[in-house]
Structure formats: C-alpha cells, structure tokens
Amino acid sequence: xxxxxxxxxxxxxxxxxxxxxxxxxxxxxxxxxxxxxxxxxxxxxxxxxxxxxxxxxxxxxxxxxxxxxxxxxxxxxxxxxxxxxxxxxxxxxxxxxxxxxxxxxxxxxxxxxxxxxxxxxxxxxxxxxxxxxxxxxxxxxxxxxxxxxxxxxxxxxxxxxxxxxxxxxxxxxxxxxxxxxxxxxxxxxxxxxxxxxxxxxxxxxxxxxxxxxxxxx
Amino acid sequence: xxxxxxxxxxxxxxxxxxxxxxxxxxxxxxxxxxxxxxxxxxxxxxxxxxxxxxxxxxxxxxxxxxxxxxxxxxxxxxxxxxxxxxxxxxxxxxxxxxxxxxxxxxxxxxxxxxxxxxxxxxxxxxxxxxxxxxxxxxxxxxxxxxxxxxxxxxxxxxxxxxxxxxxxxxxxxxxxxxxxxxxxxxxxxxxxxxxxxxxxxxxxxxxxxxxxxxxxxxxxxxxxxxxxxxxxxxxxxxxxxxxxxxxxxxxxxxxxxxxxxxxxxxxxxxxxxxxxxxxxxxxxxxxxxxxxxxxxxxxxxxxxxxxxxxxxxxxxxxxxxxxxxxxxxxxxxxxxxxxxxxxxxxxxxxxxxxxxxxxxxxxxxxxxxxxxxxxxxxxxxxxxxxxxxxxxxxxxxxxxxxxxxxxxxxxxxxxxxxxxxxxxxxxxxxxxxxxxxxxxxxxxxxxxxxxxxxxxxxxxxxxxxxxxxxxxxxxxxxxxxxxxxxxxxxxxxxxxxxxx
Numbered sequence: 001x002x003x004x005x006x007x008x009x010x011x012x013x014x015x016x017x018x019x020x021x022x023x024x025x026x027x028x029x030x031x032x033x034x035x036x037x038x039x040x041x042x043x044x045x046x047x048x049x050x051x052x053x054x055x056x057x058x059x060x061x062x063x064x065x066x067x068x069x070x071x072x073x074x075x076x077x078x079x080x081x082x083x084x085x086x087x088x089x090x091x092x093x094x095x096x097x098x099x100x101x102x103x104x105x106x107x108x109x110x111x112x113x114x115x116x117x118x119x120x121x122x123x124x125x126x127x128x129x130x131x132x133x134x135x136x137x138x139x140x141x142x143x144x145x146x147x148x149x150x151x152x153x154x155x156x157x158x159x160x161x162x163x164x165x166x167x168x169x170x171x172x173x174x175x176x177x178x179x180x181x182x183x184x185x186x187x188x189x190x191x192x193x194x195x196x197x198x199x200x201x202x203x204x205x206x207x208x209x210x211x212x213x214x215x216x217x
Numbered sequence: 218x219x220x221x222x223x224x225x226x227x228x229x230x231x232x233x234x235x236x237x238x239x240x241x242x243x244x245x246x247x248x249x250x251x252x253x254x255x256x257x258x259x260x261x262x263x264x265x266x267x268x269x270x271x272x273x274x275x276x277x278x279x280x281x282x283x284x285x286x287x288x289x290x291x292x293x294x295x296x297x298x299x300x301x302x303x304x305x306x307x308x309x310x311x312x313x314x315x316x317x318x319x320x321x322x323x324x325x326x327x328x329x330x331x332x333x334x335x336x337x338x339x340x341x342x343x344x345x346x347x348x349x350x351x352x353x354x355x356x357x358x359x360x361x362x363x364x365x366x367x368x369x370x371x372x373x374x375x376x377x378x379x380x381x382x383x384x385x386x387x388x389x390x391x392x393x394x395x396x397x398x399x400x401x402x403x404x405x406x407x408x409x410x411x412x413x414x415x416x417x418x419x420x421x422x423x424x425x426x427x428x429x430x431x432x433x434x435x436x437x438x439x440x441x442x443x444x445x446x447x448x449x450x451x452x453x454x455x456x457x458x459x460x461x462x463x464x465x466x467x468x469x470x471x472x473x474x475x476x477x478x479x480x481x482x483x484x485x486x487x488x489x490x491x492x493x494x495x496x497x498x499x500x501x502x503x504x505x506x507x508x509x510x511x512x513x514x515x516x517x518x519x520x521x522x523x524x525x526x527x528x529x530x531x532x533x534x535x536x537x538x539x540x541x542x543x544x545x546x547x548x549x550x551x552x553x554x555x556x557x558x559x560x561x562x563x564x565x566x567x568x569x570x571x572x573x574x575x576x577x578x579x580x581x582x583x584x585x586x587x588x589x590x591x592x593x594x595x596x597x598x599x600x601x602x603x604x605x606x607x608x609x610x611x612x613x614x615x616x617x618x619x620x621x622x623x624x625x626x627x628x629x630x631x632x633x634x635x636x637x638x639x640x641x642x643x644x645x646x647x648x649x650x651x652x653x654x655x656x657x658x659x660x661x662x663x664x665x666x667x668x669x670x671x672x673x674x675x676x677x678x679x680x681x682x683x684x685x686x687x688x689x690x691x692x693x694x695x696x697x698x699x700x701x702x703x704x705x706x707x708x709x710x711x712x713x714x715x716x717x
Contacts, residue, residue: 062534063608064605064608064609065538065541065542065609065612067613067618071618072616075616075617075618084545084546084548084549084618084620085613085618085619085620086619086620087617089617133498133499135568135621136614136619139615139617140617162611162615165611165615169615169618170617173617
C-alpha cells in the first residue's frame with residue numbers, strides 16, 4: 001500500500017508514475033506484456049484547478065487519439081450513450097437495473113444526512129460482469145461520497161488501473177460525477193481520491209512516461 | 218407497402234441528391250418498367266399512382282421534401298434532413314430524424330484533403346451503415362428474404378449467406394435466389410452464397426448455378442478442399458464448364474487454408490481473423506464482418522507524393538483516426554437498428570467486425586516499380602495500423618469506454634469506385650496447364666508474400682485466356698494451383714477463354 005497526496009492532478013500523476021517506475025514490481029500480465037505494478041495505491045488530489053491537465057497532456061500526442069474531455073464527461077454522466085461502448089459508467093450510475101443511484105439515492109441521502117457514510121455508487125454488476133465469457137468488465141468498481149468540513153469529497157475504487165492511459169480519464173470521470181453531486185447539494189468539492197487495487201504501467205509506455213515525468217521537474 | 222417506402226428512402230439516400238419522380242418510378246419498380254415496355258399502360262398507371270401516394274405520405278411525414286419542380290412540372294425529391302441530422306430507420310413502419318449529438322464531438326475527418334485529390338475514397342456512408350454482414354444460414358430457420366431485405370437496408374456492400382449448402386440443396390433454391398437478387402441488384406449490392414462442395418447435391422447445384430449465374434446481385438463462392446478435389450472432381454468440372462461457357466468468373470474458397478466466412482463484395486474480399494472467429498463460442502446468427510471501408514488509390518498517391526513513406530504513414534494514420542471518430546456513431550445506429558429489425562438480436566454482433574483500409578493499384582505487378590520497395594511499404598503500413606488499433610483499443614478500454622477497435626488491411630477491387638485510377642498491373646494470365654507450371658511460380662511467390670501482409674490474405678485473380686477443349690483441363694489447372702500454392706481465395710476469370 002502506498003499513498004500519494006498532491007495539490008494538482010498533474011503533480012499527482014507525475015508522482016505516481018515516477019513511484020511505480022522506481023518502486024513497482026515487474027511481472028508479465030495475462031497477455032504476456034511486461035508491467036510494473038503497485039498494489040493498493042492511494043492518490044489524493046486536493047485542488048480541482050487543472051484536474052483535466054493529465055488528459056490534455058495525453059491528447060497532445062500524435063501517436064494516438066485520446067478521448068476528449070467532453071466524451072469522458074458523457075461516459076460518466078450520460079446514461080443513454082451506452083451503445084457507443086460495450087459498457088458505460090453513466091448508464092451504470094444513473095440507470096443500472098433501472099436504479100438511478102445518483103439522483104434517487106446519493107443526492108437525497110446526503111441532503112437528508114450530510115454526515116452519512118452510505119453514499120456509494122456501484123459500477124460493478126455482479127450478475128453480468130461475472131459471466132465467464134464476458135470480455136470487458138468495468139475497471140471502476142465504486143465511488144464513495146462524503147461531506148466533511150462542509151466540502152464534498154469522493155473516493156473512486158478502481159480494480160485494475162492503467163496509470164498512464166487510464167488514470168487521467170478516471171480522475172476526470174470522478175471529478176465530473178463529484179461536480180454533478182456537489183452542484184446538486186450546493187457544496188464545494190474538497191478532495192478526490194482514487195484507490196487503485198492494481199496500479200500498473202506497461203513497458204511499452206516507459207519512454208512516453210519518462211517524457212511526462214521529466215516535464216516540469 | 219412499407220418495403221416500397223423503404224426502397225424509396227434507400228434510393229434517395231444512396232443518390233444523396235434530388236431525384237425526379239420518373240427516376241424513382243423506374244428505380245423502385247421493375248414491374249412498372251416492364252409494364253410500360255409491354256405497353257400495359259393502365260396497369261403501369263396503377264403502380265405509378267401507388268408510388269405517388271407513398272411519396273406524398275413521406276413528404277407529409279417530413280421524411281422527404283420536394284426539392285424543386287422540373288420544366289414539365291415534375292417533382293424532384295430529397296431526404297428532408299438538415300445539417301447535423303440523420304435519418305434513422307426504426308422499424309418497417311417508423312422512421313425518425315434525430316440530431317447527431319455526437320457529431321458535435323466528432324473531430325473533422327482528417328482525410329478530406331486526400332479525398333479532393335482523389336487519393337482517398339470512402340465506401341458508402343461511414344456513420345449510417347456498415348459494409349458487410351454474415352448470416353449463419355445453418356443456425357437460422359426464418360425467412361431469408363425478409364431478413365436479407367432488412368439487412369441490406371443497413372449494408373453498403375455485401376451480405377454473405379454462410380453455410381448456404383442446405384438451402385442450395387432444396388428444390389425452392391432458385392426461387393429464393395430470384396427473390397434475393399431482386400432485393401440486392403437494384404441497389405448495386407451483393408449477396409454472396411457460400412457453398413461447401415463436399416456435401417452438396419451435384420445435379421441440383423449445377424442446375425441452380427446454370428440458372429442463377431447471370432443474377433447481378435448474387436455471387437456464388439464455392440468452398441473446396443483437397444479431399445473434394447478428389448471426390449467432387451465431376452461437380453467442380455461441371456461448375457467450371459458452366460462458367461467457361463458463360464465467360465464468367467468463378468470464385469473459390471480454399472477451406473483447407475481458411476475454414477471460415479470468406480466472401481467478395483464490390484469493395485473486395487472480406488473475412489474475419491481466424492483466431493477471433495475460433496475463440497468466439499456463441500456466435501450470433503447475424504454477425505457484422507466489416508463496419509467501414511476507406512480505399513486508398515496508391516497510384517494517385519505515388520503520382521502526387523512519390524515513394525514518400527512518411528507521408529503515406531500520415532495518410533494511414535488519418536484514415537485510421539477517421540474510423541475512430543465515426544465508429545461510435547455508427548455502432549449506436551447499428552445497435553438501435555439491429556435491436557428493432559433483425560431477429561435473434563445478439564449484443565455481440567459487432568464483436569468481430571473490422572474497419573478495412575483497402576489499397577488500390579499499389580503497383581506490385583507493375584514492371585517499372587521496384588517490387589521490394591512496394592512490399593516494404595505495405596509491410597510497414599500493416600505494422601503501423603496494427604499498432605494504432607491496438608493502442609487505441611487499450612486507451613479506450615483503460616478509460617472505461619471499451620470500443621473493440623479493429624483495423625484490417627487488404628486490397629480494393631476496381632468496382633469500389635469509378636474514380637479510381639486505371640490499373641496498370643497485369644493480371645495473372647493462364648493459357649493451360651503447361652504454361653501455368655512454367656510461368657507462374659515467381660508471381661505466386663510474390664502474391665504469397667503480400668498475402669502475409671494483408672488481413673485474410675489476398676484475392677488471387679487469375680485470367681484464363683487461350684483455348685480449353687474440356688472442363689477437365691480447367692479442373693486440372695485449379696487442382697494444380699490449390700495443391701501447389703494453397704491460396705485462401707481465388708477467382709478464375711473466363712471472359713477471354715475460347716471454350717469447347
């Protein structure tokens with residue numbers, strides 16, 4: 001278990017990449033790819049300004065096409081673009097088995113009991129995600145909201161987290177959803193934390209990671 | 218009658234411009250044309266009135282609008298959509314116009330400059346339809362004509378009726394083919410019938426092929442293997458005789474090499490990845506094979522930019538990025554349509570489908586071009602697009618937005634587009650078994666090399682010229698080619714053959 005705290009998302013991203021590069025354990029994954037991994041990595045971002053900066057960094061590369069902030073926002077806040085992707089966090093948050101976990105549960109709960117520890121949203125659907133032939137299952141398992149010191153804080157649990165390609169989108173998704181709830185409750189956002197059970201990077205990303213980590217030293 | 222509406226809309230969508238009432242009449246009703254030719258004006262007028270009624274209804278439903286009136290007062294119709302809107306077909310009776318909200322998020326398609334130069338050509342509409350779909354006939358007991366009609370509405374190029382052998386063995390096969398041809402040929406689309414020769418009724422198949430060989434919308438693909446070359450030599454010779462007499466092209470799939478759907482449409486050959494096909498246990502009955510196709514006219518690229526691999530790589534990346542932009546919108550449309558209109562809906566029907574980048578006129582067989590250089594460019598191109606697809610798939614997966622993005626590289630057929638450059642390459646000409654044995658080896662080695670860079674291998678097109686007295690000669694040639702070179706898919710064109 002390791003913990004990283006940073007003022008901004010960019011700082012957090014660089015710190016964690018550097019940490020996994022130097023401290024992570026090397027292994028071959030199920031597809032025979034060499035990875036470096038840290039188990040149970042906790043990353044907390046304290047300031048929401050520049051939360052999309054890691055995503056912007058990835059978008060600048062001409063080697064790939066990174067989903068835009070707008071697409072990422074849709075993926076977590078819209079329930080009706082599910083057929084564009086093989087699963088969809090927005091649908092699972094707002095319409096999983098016809099249950100709107102955000103508008104009908106989390107928001108009314110925190111309005112009624114601001115100190116509640118029950119405001120969780122689950123993205124993993126055991127009924128379908130444990131089917132043996134299921135190819136893709138969500139990486140994000142749940143997000144938890146708490147109001148402390150008059151601020152809304154959230155913690156996103158991610159079972160398998162590609163910290164280079166995936167985390168910039170995950171922190172953005174956590175932010176968009178937290179912002180949605182915070183606006184409804186009329187609280188400012190406090191911190192956003194990600195808890196990655198398997199925080200990993202792949203050997204083929206190392207060169208690109210070194211460039212990112214090297215920036216703004 | 219809903220099919221008539223569907224046909225009118227299809228025609229207008231395909232034309233993409235205003236179409237006169239007369240052109241609509243002539244295109245959507247063969248019966249009307251026939252009756253007019255036969256001078257049966259009263260009966261033709263009935264059809265005319267019926268079509269006018271449907272046009273009127275479509276205008277009232279705001280699906281079509283009158284674009285202008287011609288000199289003689291004739292109405293010209295267009296699809297009634299504004300910029301940013303698309304027409305969706307919901308069921309046989311419902312259409313809806315919807316705002317393409319995703320279009321606002323879609324980056325500009327980065328190939329338009331190349332399109333203006335004629336270097337790049339899109340096959341059909343990249344967001345509205347897919348290219349090809351396979352129907353596993355052995356798993357489907359419903360009405361093939363009706364389902365083919367609904368599929369053709371969403372398919373730009375080709376439907377493959379895989380495992381059609383049992384249908385071909387039925388007495389009603391010819392009538393079925395007539396109906397299928399009627400559904401496909403007016404729109405320039407193809408229905409490929411995949412028939413395994415090892416378990417087909419010889420007499421019935423020969424009769425069926427001889428009667429249906431000229432159907433414009435139907436293509437037979439005969440599956441052979443080394444065993445059937447021994448046991449079914451009479452049947453194969455019989456088929457070759459029919460094609461030779463009709464001076465047509467016969468298409469053959471080599472099942473020893475590739476025992477999964479492999480078929481041909483206007484754009485070229487289609488197939489799946491063998492490992493993916495084999496690993497998908499619960500296959501949908503209706504399974505998408507190719508989502509979109511973009512053709513690169515390599516000759517025109519050479520003419521504009523020379524052997525500039527950096528520029529060519531940039532073009533490939535732009536084509537790949539175009540697919541990435543358009544695929545989500547397309548997937549959504551296809552899922553909505555399949556859910557409503559195609560029986561046995563299976564959520565994974567798009568699982569194996571790929572986007573094709575097809576190269577036209579790439580110069581391998583042009584004598585003045587350096588073959589090794591051409592092969593090297595194709596090899597590097599393949600590596601580049603494979604890497605791009607793999608990384609994109611991984612990025613979107615890591616972001617919790619799984620897309621299953623797949624790209625395939627293959628050759629284009631001349632039928633892909635009228636604006637393609639004239640092919641300078643020489644087709645492999647065969648003049649009989651002895652010249653074949655002596656002359657073809659080098660060319661087949663090259664073909665085999667390039668096959669390894671193209672997904673599913675290449676379509677090896679032979680042109681049979683000269684004379685052949687009997688079909689046995691043709692059979693021996695084919696048998697030699699299969700045993701010696703083991704091509705996955707090949708054709709024998711017999712237009713220039715003097716037979717008999």
